[in-house]
Every structure is written in C-alpha cells, then in structure tokens.
Amino acid sequence: MDATPHILVIDDQRDIREPLGRYLEKQGLRVSLAAGAAEARELMRRQAIDLVILDVMMPGEDGLSLCRHLRESANMPVILLTAMAEDADRIVGLEVGADDYVVKPFNPRELLARVKAVLRRATSLPRSREAGADDRLAFDRWVFDLGRREVVGADGIALPLSAAEFRLLSAFVQRPRMVLSRDQLLDLTSGRDAQPFDRAIDNQISRLRKKLETDPKNPAIVKTVWGGGYVFAADVRPAP
Amino acid sequence: MDATPHILVIDDQRDIREPLGRYLEKQGLRVSLAAGAAEARELMRRQAIDLVILDVMMPGEDGLSLCRHLRESANMPVILLTAMAEDADRIVGLEVGADDYVVKPFNPRELLARVKAVLRRATSLPRSREAGADDRLAFDRWVFDLGRREVVGADGIALPLSAAEFRLLSAFVQRPRMVLSRDQLLDLTSGRDAQPFDRAIDNQISRLRKKLETDPKNPAIVKTVWGGGYVFAADVRPAP
DNA sequence: GCCCTTTTGCGACAGTCCGATACAATTTTC
DNA sequence: GAAAATTGTATCGGACTGTCGCAAAAGGGC
Numbered sequence: 001m002d003a004t005p006h007i008l009v010i011d012d013q014r015d016i017r018e019p020l021g022r023y024l025e026k027q028g029l030r031v032s033l034a035a036g037a038a039e040a041r042e043l044m045r046r047q048a049i050d051l052v053i054l055d056v057m058m059p060g061e062d063g064l065s066l067c068r069h070l071r072e073s074a075n076m077p078v079i080l081l082t083a084m085a086e087d088a089d090r091i092v093g094l095e096v097g098a099d100d101y102v103v104k105p106f107n108p109r110e111l112l113a114r115v116k117a118v119l120r121r122a123t124s125l126p127r128s129r130e131a132g133a134d135d136r137l138a139f140d141r142w143v144f145d146l147g148r149r150e151v152v153g154a155d156g157i158a159l160p161l162s163a164a165e166f167r168l169l170s171a172f173v174q175r176p177r178m179v180l181s182r183d184q185l186l187d188l189t190s191g192r193d194a195q196p197f198d199r200a201i202d203n204q205i206s207r208l209r210k211k212l213e214t215d216p217k218n219p220a221i222v223k224t225v226w227g228g229g230y231v232f233a234a235d236v237r238p239a240p
Numbered sequence: 241m242d243a244t245p246h247i248l249v250i251d252d253q254r255d256i257r258e259p260l261g262r263y264l265e266k267q268g269l270r271v272s273l274a275a276g277a278a279e280a281r282e283l284m285r286r287q288a289i290d291l292v293i294l295d296v297m298m299p300g301e302d303g304l305s306l307c308r309h310l311r312e313s314a315n316m317p318v319i320l321l322t323a324m325a326e327d328a329d330r331i332v333g334l335e336v337g338a339d340d341y342v343v344k345p346f347n348p349r350e351l352l353a354r355v356k357a358v359l360r361r362a363t364s365l366p367r368s369r370e371a372g373a374d375d376r377l378a379f380d381r382w383v384f385d386l387g388r389r390e391v392v393g394a395d396g397i398a399l400p401l402s403a404a405e406f407r408l409l410s411a412f413v414q415r416p417r418m419v420l421s422r423d424q425l426l427d428l429t430s431g432r433d434a435q436p437f438d439r440a441i442d443n444q445i446s447r448l449r450k451k452l453e454t455d456p457k458n459p460a461i462v463k464t465v466w467g468g469g470y471v472f473a474a475d476v477r478p479a480p
Numbered sequence: 481g482c483c484c485t486t487t488t489g490c491g492a493c494a495g496t497c498c499g500a501t502a503c504a505a506t507t508t509t510c
Numbered sequence: 511g512a513a514a515a516t517t518g519t520a521t522c523g524g525a526c527t528g529t530c531g532c533a534a535a536a537g538g539g540c
Contacts, residue, residue, distance in 0.1 A: 162516060175364065177387040183356070184364040193353070199498090200518055206499065207517090217499090218400075223389055226403040226497065226526055233388045402526060439488085440528050446490055447527090457489095466536060467487070 005119050006030040006048060010040045010066070011055040011081065016104075020053070023108045024115070037066045051077040051119055053111075054098075067098055075174075077118045081106070137173050138239035139232075140221050142212065144173055151212070159211055164189065168204050169212075172222065172232035181229035205230055244431055245359050246270040246288060250280045250306070251295040251321065256344075260293070263348045264355070277306045284314075291317040291359055293351070294338075307338055317362040319354055321346070377413050378479035379472075380461050382452065384413055391452070399451060404429065408444050409452075412462065412472035421469040445470055 007029050011017040014035070021031045032047060034040035043049075054067055070076040080101040099118045102111050137144045142159075143152045149166045150158045161169065171180070171188040182201045183194050189204070205224075209216045223233045247269050251257040254275070261271045272287060274280035276298060283289070292310055296303035303320075310316040320341040339358045342351050377384045382399075383392045389406050390398045401409065411420070411428040422441045423434050429444070449456040463473045 164517065171364075178364070180364060181360070184360045187357070187360050188364060193357075197519090199520090202498070203500090203518070206501095209499095220388075220398075224498070225389070228403060231389060235387075404527065435529095437530095438528090439530085442488065443490075443528070446488095449489095464488070 005050040006032065007051050007053060007115065008032045008034060008040060008043060008049045009053045010034045010037070011053075012036060013055070016055070016081075020108065020111075024112065029115070040066065049076065051079065051115060053079050053081065053115070055081045057083060075170075079111070079114055079118060136239040137236050139173065139176075139234040139236045140212070141214075143239045144169060146170065161211070162207075164204050165208050165211070168201075168208055172230075173236055176232045176234065176236045179225050179228050179231050185229065201230075244268060244270050245290040246272065247291050247293060247355065248272045248274060248280060248283060248289045249293045250274045250277070250298075250303075251293075252276055252298045253295070256295070256321075260348065260351075264352065267352055269355070277303070280306065289316065291319065291355060291362070293319045293321065293355070295321040297323055311338070317358050319351070319358060376479040377476050379413065379416075379474040379476045380452070383479045384409060386410065401451070402447075404444050405448050405451065408441075408448055412470075413476055416472045416474065416476045419465050419468050419471050425469065441470075 007024055009017055009021050009024070009031060010033075011020075012035050017033050017035065021033050024031045032043055032049070034043055040052075052067075052070055054070075056067070067078050067080065070078055078098045080098045081104055082101055083104050100114045102114060135146045137146070141154045145152060148158075149163075150160050151169070152158050167189040168185065171185060180188070182198065185201045186192060186194050186198065189201075205222060206216075209219050209222055212221055213219045221232065221234045223231050225231055247264055249257055249261050249264070249271060250273075251260070252275050257273050257275065261273050264271045272283055272289070274283055280292075294303055294307055294310075296307070307318050307320065310318055318338045320338045321344055322341055323344050339362070340354045342354060375386050377386070381394045385392060388398075390401060391409070392398050407429040408425065411425060420428070422438065425441045426432060426434050426438065429441075445462060446456075449459050449462055452461055453459050461472065461474045463471050465471055
C-alpha cells in the first residue's frame, strides 16, 4: 500500500455507517461513507478506493449486484456486512465472490482484522482502481472490454459473453501463461469448492473456446494441460 | 506448484504433529515435520516448502514471530493452529499475516480443506514477471515457446506437445549438455520418486524423439548416455 | 569375434483424463 | 408466469501416460 488505505463504507443505516467510519479512522485508515449504491459509484468515480465494506441489505439497487459489479469490473476487494451467517456463506461462496464477510452485530476489532487481512492479500493483485473500469486488454485477434463484458473482434463486432464466460476469461486474462487447475478456476469464477467429479469448468472452457478460438479443435488461446488444468497461452497487452 | 504441494507441519507436540502428518500424506500431499522453529528453519533451507501449518503455542521462539517472519521474508502461506477460539487469537493471527487458522481440537478434514483453499489462492496470484515463463529458446531447427507450451518448426508450424513432453523438454532445455539420470528427470517432470523398474522416462524420451528428431533412430538432440541417463545435446540460444 | 549380462527402444495395453454432445436444472427476460 | 438463455450433470469416444514385455543394442570378459 503506497499510502494509508482508503476504505469505502456503504450502509444505509447511519447509526452503523458513522460509528464504524470513526472507528476505522481512529485506527489509521482513510474512510469515505456512502448511504447507497448510487452515492458509492459517484464517490468511486472521483476517488481511488482500496477496499469496500458493503451492507448487503440495502434498499434500491441490491447490495449483491453492486458487489458483483465491483468484483467483476474492477476486481475491488469487498467485505460484506450481513445479518445472518447462513446467508453470508452462501453469498460469499456462491454468488458474488466477496473476499470476506462479517455478521452483524460485529466486533469492530474483528472487522478491522479482516480488513487488514483482505488488504494484504489484495495489494499483490493488480487492480484497476478507477471506477469506470474501462480497461481494455488485447490478446490474439480480440480486445477484451472489462467494463462492457464483451470481446470485440478484429472486425469491430462485439461478441457477447455470458456471466460465467466473462468471469472465466477475466480470470485467465489476469493470469496469462499460468497453469490454473480446475479447483483454482472454480474458486476464481464461482468461489465454490469442487465436487468429486465436477466437470463444470470443462464445459465453460469448451463454450469459451467455441466463441474465441479460430479452430476450437486445436485451441491456441486456452490450452489444456493434461492432468493439470488450463493455460491462457496468448499474449495479453493493454489496448487503448 | 510443480507437482504435489509440500507441507511443513510445525508443532512441538508429537501426538499432534505425527498423526496430522500421516493424514496429510494419505491425502496425497508431501509432508515434512518440525518440532520447533529452529528445526523448521533448517528444513526450509534445504527444501522447497509450499505451505506451513504452525502451532502458535510453542516454547522457545514464539510461533507468532516465526509466522511473521515467514510471511514477511518469504511470503510463505501459513495456517495457524490455535488453542482458543477467542477473538483476540483470531485477530492476532490475522494481524500477524497468517492466511487462515484452525482451532484445536480440529477436524482433519476441515484442516485439509483449508490447506487446499490457501494453496489454491496462493498459486493463482498473478505473477509480476516470472523468469523464464515468457522466454523463447531456439535449438536445432526448433523454437521452444515456454509460455505457449509448443515448439515451432522452421516452417513456422507449431508442433503440439503433450503435458509430459512439455515438462520433459523444459527440463532439458534449461540444462543443456548436462547428463540427467532417470531419477532426476522423473523428479523434474513429475516430482515423484522412481519405482524399482520405472521406465516411464524411457517412453517419454521415445515419444519426444519421434516428434523432434529428424531421424529418431539416430537421435541428435536428446542423446542416450548408456548407464547414465540422457543429455540434451543441442545448442540452446535465446530466440526473439 | 562370441557369449552373457545389463541396459535401452518401443509397440501394445489399460487406466485415467479430457472434449463434445445431449439433457436437466436453474436463472433471466419479457 | 411462460419462454429463452444460461449453467451444471451424465455419458461416450478419443487422447495421454505409465506399465509390461520382448527385441535390440552396448559393454565386458574371454
């Protein structure tokens, strides 16, 4: 972390948001507060945020969809606040890929510890800090647009990706030339653990290849490592 | 993670350390054991360790300071074993930089799940720039692309390599003109020890020759050293 | 050179892993 | 709430890899 980490607390309840903000500031963090998703987006457009603490139960735009957007478009670290532990497991694991969660009512010291833990893990990851997240990466004959969730071909025609395909391609594009096991890919895309004979990833790979590869029978972009997993074998370079 | 992950268990209590080691080995992991911090440091000097399981409550050098040292100096993944579930312990554990913790008495299956989760995340962090992974090396009439996992012939046509062939060729190309025994090759390619009459390498060599050599009966690239093993006999030079 | 032992080459085979299709379950959209 | 799209599961055929076995080659003693 170059300076003091900047935390954004998003909670519609003032009596949670503000004391929590004061506590985190007292612990040496920079803090911004937002009462809703819209306000949060506006804030993030103007400021570099390192981590978001987000109450999932908010009126208006669902906290979950905001979380998903943050994770997918900007790879922003997120800690969820939730009322029930069972929900939290499901949410963190299956749906949105938050980095951690804390159940309300929470112990501030524990929340702080989790913030630090997540920041430590997150700082080794490259991250597009701008809320616009209009990063574009080029590989093979494609341009991958993280903000618009699509790949654009050489002819300029956009190829729409489904949510799972987007998450899979995101995971790959950020880790070119690394062999990723099925377990890792499942964790990166769905946050869940593999079942004994889980072939879900194989299928997603197959579908992604059908869309991206010139010759899906002889893949040149996503290659299979027999007994090991898959590799993104193409060069990845930033696109204007 | 070249092959099976190597776990180091550090606990002064033999009746925890040894059963746990056996359990993890039975689950397919390589395991080393240490009774204290000094022994652990010595072990790590000689072996490549992928993850440490550490009991925080040990006499002598404090487990926590060892943990901090591991995290800071080597960025080693660490799972703590702790006696008490109190918040304080968790916080200290997380602040000290452990990746996870398990409260004693623990369920071995849960510990295994956490080991796998931590390894998964540790090995799926995007690399900054791993040496060699992007290199292209030329030998004979071939160009070997480590990143794309293929060899390209003089005609520019890529020759697909299977996973085992790729690992074998990688081992050779990084050690040209060195005689490598079957044991060494097996360790380099599969990370396993040879069985009494293990001929797996012979076969892979044969298959690799069929793909690379002009005249597989008179190999010019991978030569046999009778009674010794094999040598990569071609010049290796960087390719643009 | 000849014979014997040791070592290596390689075709054949079986177990495991993977690709693709079909289909069922789930989620999203209208 | 039904239709459509997306996503997970089952299954079959093909590819990869280790083991086996036998023939060929290399080395050593004579």
